Amino acid sequence: MCGIVGAIAQRPVTEILLEGLRRLEYRGYDSAGLAVISADNLLMRERALGKVAELEKKLENSSLAGTLGIAHTRWATHGEPAERNAHPHVSANRIAVVHNGIIENYEELRESLQAEGYVFESDTDTEVIVHLIEKAESQGIELLEAVMSVRKKLRGAYALGVISNDEPDSLIVARHGSPLVIGLGLGENFIGSDIQAMLPVTSRFIYLENGDTAQLSRHEINIYDENGDAVKREIQQSTASMCASDLGEYRHYMHKEIFEQPQAIQATLDSRLTGESFINCIVGETSEGVAAKDILAQVEEIQIIACGTSYHAGLIARYWIESLTEVPCNVEVASEYRYRRQPPKKNMLVITLSQSGETADTLAALDKVKQDGCLATLTICNVPESSLTRESDFSLMTIAGPEIGVASTKAFTTQLVALQLLLGQLLQAKQADDKLIIELISGLKQLPVIVEQVLEHDKAIEKMAEDFIEKNNALFLGRGEQYPVAMEGALKLKEISYIHAEAYPAGELKHGPLALVDSEMPIITVAPNTSLLEKLKSNLEEVRSRGGMLYVFADKAAEIKQQDNIYVIEMPAVPESIAAIVYSVPLQLLSYYTAVFKGTDVDKPRNLAKSVTVE
Ligand code: G6P
Secondary structure (H helix, E strand, O other): OOEEEEEEOOOOOHHHHHHHHHHHHHHOOOEEEEEEEOOOOOEEEEEEEOOHHHHHHHHHOOOOOOOEEEEEEEOOOOOOOOHHHOOOEEEOOOEEEEEEEEEOOHHHHHHHHHHOOOOOOOOOOOHHHHHHHHHHHOOOOOHHHHHHHHHOOOOEEEEEEEEEOOOOOOEEEEEEOOOOEEEEOOOOEEEEOOHHHHOOOOOEEEEOOOOOEEEEOOOOEEEEOOOOOEEOOOOEEOOOOOOOOOOOOOOOHHHHHHHOHHHHHHHHHOOOEOOOOEOOOOEEOOOOOOOHHHHHHHOOEEEEEEOHHHHHHHHHHHHHHHHHOOOOEEEEEHHHHOOOOOOOEEEEEEEEEEOOOOOHHHHHHHHHHHHHOEEEEEEEEOOOOOHHHHHOOEEEEOOOOOOOOOOOOHHHHHHHHHHHHHHHHHHHHOOOOHHHHHHHHHHHHHHHHHHHHHHOOHHHHHHHHHHHOOOOEEEEEEOOOHHHHHHHHHHHHHHHHOOEEEEEEHHHHHHOHHHHOOOOOEEEEEEOOOOOHHHHHHHHHHHHOOOOEEEEEEEHHHOOOOEOOEEEEEEOOOOHHHHHHHHHHHHHHHHHHHHHHHOOOOOOOOOOOOOOOOO
16 A cells, blocks of 8 residues: 655755655555655655654655655555654665555565665565665666666566666566556656546656566656667546645545535436436447447356445345346455356356455456456556556446545445446347336436435434443444445444444354344344335334334334434335435444544544555
């Protein structure tokens, strides 16, 4: 994980690097650091434990300045969060390296470097890289060549930025697995883990490919492929915008993003359906030139792969797909899928779901799928220029806008909307009954307004959250597609309030979790008016009769009345097709307010990151 930024310019780069780090903090924020080559060719470095703001404070009292520099915000993998483990790592006081990724063979490299007299200051895997480069360079070769030779010794994933005070006109970068983008300026050039880091200074980018090494000067960029041959990579003009980070009236991005859901859902729907049909919104074609419509007509099986919240969106979609089509659908977390052998399935459509499009496990699973062979690959993603969109045959974009809070909210509900758009197109391609298609469209069209209505319960849910301040555990229950809604509710509560929360299919309660139920255990459930409502109500009785305290978000028609040990918030009536989307929203608010009451860092919860670009 971690975020990298770098600059080679004719002006001081410290502020550019700091702004880049602030924009990359979603990738990790347990420590940060920055190194520059000063006007008198000294390597200067500053590092701080904690968020980028801590580094900024330190820099206010520092003489560090230069026109060539690299910087890093860290999410610890090897070595605890501590200043000595923060990047950049330095060798012989003259070479500095920032790294995103994991070096798998670092232990053996470290031992052999130590045997040669190199002293390690950190517990990181990264430090071997900088000493190896120093060793190669001190044998008389240039920095570029030194980096290329060191690459041959590294196993694992990495994006690297390297500077040396011997070469004040050179910023070297290398990519294998982890993402790295070059930003092109006039008389200045930049590097970053993503384009967001560089949007304040440029809108022209080159995406490095795996195996690429590049040398940036102020006026030139030279790129070499894994064989060391000079290559040209396409320059892309980005239309991404810089804004989105204004909190406005909100205290936290998460709250703001929860309230942006009606607009984000509307934007994801706009121009993608008429009153009676779904308009094609899937971009791309297979390598044989086959269009999405034809792939959907042929598909006999669907595999969804994702991580975290995106995985929960996939689990909900399986209920939808299998209830309305004859196409079987499997859903699996990417970290498992990538290592599991499966027979190749020639008529399988593989869908990756990802807010960021950069999640390492999901990318690796996509890679595996491509090697195994399948009908086509499609990603549902929120970032148009991301690795997943570039590496899949097809993409269907969610239009959530940038999501800053680490706990995903609007990205999740727009993923669900995109999955319904895909389902609609699948139904059309399979020539399903028009009635099904029209029902689906009718639900989607009502969705933004219904979510608005749910958001009106904000204050009531804040009140409910007061009950959770002293709790250490919580159980979430759901049936049918509301079971993954409950899973997502439990994940949200864990992520930001640090309360241990588990989700169970309500019917499974009697097979174990019922033993946990007493007056101290809050049980949260969602009860839309669906075909499984009566079954759910029986399960809730099982809880009540054992003294459990129930918190229920229920459709009026469910007739679940507020009483001593049942706290009910009444939800608007919703069509069954969109119930899972609508009922996800109050659970987001419940977690949000619980975390606010507990005083946690809501937008940047401990130990987590928005985009996990390491395995
Ligand atoms: C991290 C984030 C989660 C997110 C997951 C998958 O763990 O904290 O909020 O759901 O990554 O991310 P993706 O970008 O692939 O959806």
